[in-house]
Amino acid sequence: MTTSSNSQKRQLGVLNSDVITLSHGSGGKAMRDLIEDVFVRAFDNEKLSHMEDQARIELSELQAKGDRLAFTTDSYVIFPTFFPGGDIGKLAVSGTVNDLAVSGAKPLYMTCSMILEEGFPVADLRKIVQSMKQTADRAGVAIVTGDTKVVEKGSADKVFINTAGIGVIDSRFNVSSSNAQPGDLVIVNGTLGDHGAAVIAARQDLAFETNVLSDCAPLNLLIADMFEACQDIHCLRDATRGGVATILNEFVRDSKVGIKLAEKAISIRPEVRGICEILGLDPLYLANEGKIVSIVPPAYAGKIIDVMRRHEEGASCSIIGEVVESASHMVTMETSFGGERVVDMLVGDQLPRIC
Amino acid sequence: MCLGIPGQIIEIIDEEKKIAKVDVSGVRRSINIACIVDEEHPCLSCVGDWVLIHVGFAMGRIDAEEAAKTMALLQELEEAQKEMEAMSRPPS
Amino acid sequence: MKYVDEFRDPEKAKSLFCEIEKISKGVREKLGRQIQLMEFCGGHTHAIFRFGIEQLLSKDIELVHGPGCPVCVLPMGRVDDCVALAERSDVIFTTFGDAMRVPGSKKNLLQCKAEGADIRMVYSPLDALELAKRYPEKEVIFFALGFETTMPSTALTVLQAEADGVTNFSLFCNHITTVPILESLLDSENLCIDGFIAPGHVSMVVGEGPFEHISSKYKKPIVISGFEPLDILQSIYMALAQLESGRAQMEDQYSRVVPKDGNAPGLNAMQRVFELRDYSDWRGLGTVDKSGVQVTNEFARFDAERKFPVANVKIEDPSECQCGDVLKGKIKPWQCKVFSSKCTPENPLGALMVSSEGACAAYYNFGNMNELQELRKSTEIADVTK
Structure with a gap:
């Protein structure tokens, strides 16, 4: 910024242009x-x-x-x-x-x-x-x-x-992606993939019409309350690019554990699901801009969920899985169909597919 | 291969070019319906039809009756299974 | 989602798994070995992994994952041709997202785009046609690939371009057909497949006839199947029932979508715009006669291969690659010499590692848990010792 030693409030300049030059x-x-x-x-x-x-x-x-x-x-x-x-x-x-x-x-x-x-x-x-x-x-x-x-x-x-x-x-908190322990629970604060889907739909070239909105929001007030409810939150990250799946893979790699998700507990908006089905995308890898993934000791999960629900950004939070022992440090998911599959790190971007 | 998704035709956009708007779980898009229009099914009569969508084209009409038949068969199987389970359980 | 959710009902699946378990015991005894069923289509393979069907299925059955992923079987030479076309300064090259990462001999389309080529991903060939109208000073080439399911859409797009008088739109046609490749698999020696789960969306276009023909010619049970997990399970059950009673027929599980005679408007458009090529190359499977189509003379002005010079050089598959053996059910993906070492989704060597629908990539990503866990453990140990 330009310098001015005059600290008192003074007249601000006025910009007289319609475009940046x-x-x-x-x-x-x-x-x-x-x-x-x-x-x-x-x-x-x-x-x-x-x-x-x-x-x-x-x-x-x-x-x-x-x-x-x-x-x-x-x-x-x-x-x-x-x-x-x-x-x-x-x-x-x-x-x-x-x-x-x-x-x-x-x-x-x-x-x-x-x-x-x-x-x-x-x-x-x-x-x-x-x-x-x-x-x-x-x-x-x-x-x-x-x-x-x-x-x-x-x-x-x-x-x-x-x-x-x-x-x-705060000196009481010590959160790190290497702190997950078997038995811990995995909590997210709502529906997955809203931001990714909203941006895909907003791009004219795909010509989709939807009502889905990006979840983009600051979450610090929600997070502060979570820490007040449990000073010992083990892992916490926001699930932006690469989605929830990528964050969970970072946790298992750094903590040398496994994570088992329950597909049934993961909520996805119908329109987001629609976009994923049409383009063959996986909502677990879609970007979010207002979603955090936390790994917490099971004894505190109820209390944390209670405080999260009081926030607009945490109203539809849920426990989506648990940390397990695993020599191969993998994230797996029990599908809503009753099967089990690996939820791996993505190689690159998710590309829409026809086949 | 060949990702195909069921959607419902909600509006005809261009009768001559056979373009209609479909809804897939709240997502709407214009698609071409030339493959499901014939003498028996003129363009305007397609509103409300469920179709199978592939790369922006309705490639087939979904037959509700046939779907129900398949479902009924699966239902029968499920019920038979439940009966078997009930029979094999020791009486309480 | 209507017509989706009801076919993913886990309760109904339980009873199907039970029925399959019961019937497969007898069939296995009769055969004296594990039953091998091939799902031809990559869409089926993807669903099998996505829903975790394989681990729940009776161990008497082994699913062999077929070559039905048009992206996977795209030969390197054709990708090189795509790159050459896309690098022309007068061209906007349009493609489905799937094809972006398929390796050519030097680079893939993603790298080519990064180097400055105008490559755009589209959802529909009609979107490519719209681009041609928007940029009349450029030639818009659409990379037409896929089996019969996708052919009507590109054929109809060409017909639309003709009707609209568009002259700067063309196809780089790489469409391939299911029946010849299935026949070539069935003709190969040591094939160990007892029955087939046939592609429902191809059948939606071509009808039941071609699969009826194969079933009677090769005396194999073939069940045309939908893509939801209950569809696939029911189809497996139907194939097993045939094996049990010694039948070998074509049956249609996907009757809600597949008309007996296929889709007439779609087939008409295909017949006008496309004709069989003498032969086509398949990554991992070699050259197969009359297994692909090209643009007819009548529509030559919409054929990128005639508008521009295309090298069409055949590039041999890497010699270590064992895709062919995996496809024939001789070995499992993880038994391949290069699986997860030289051949990974990041750097695919063989066809089946290319797209997430390829059997090897599906195993690598979603995997059969036990094998995968063992494999990952051993590779981690190997890393440490390096």
């Missing part, structure tokens, strides 16, 4: 207007308003909240930019908030770094930034510093966002 990335007045009018105005917080090259955070503030800093970064690229149930901005905040929260951390501050393609409509940018602000407010985090670059038409697809975030981990 290379001059908005040039470091001059146009860039300053863009940053002030679009970002600073929307994100509006004390730390950002100083407009220093960096946000400054008191160590004492962090120390009071726990004993470890959680620090994460993620880049967001999605087509289409706006999809049913969300947009790239909501995704960029939710994703980083969730990446922090699954460590047991309370997410506090975030960055917002954007790469814009020349010609991107300013109205769309404002919508995205507004959506980031709303999502950050909902999660109780502040976006305190950022950066903008503009690249020539064709050098990027509309808008890419990188967000980094920090949070503080």
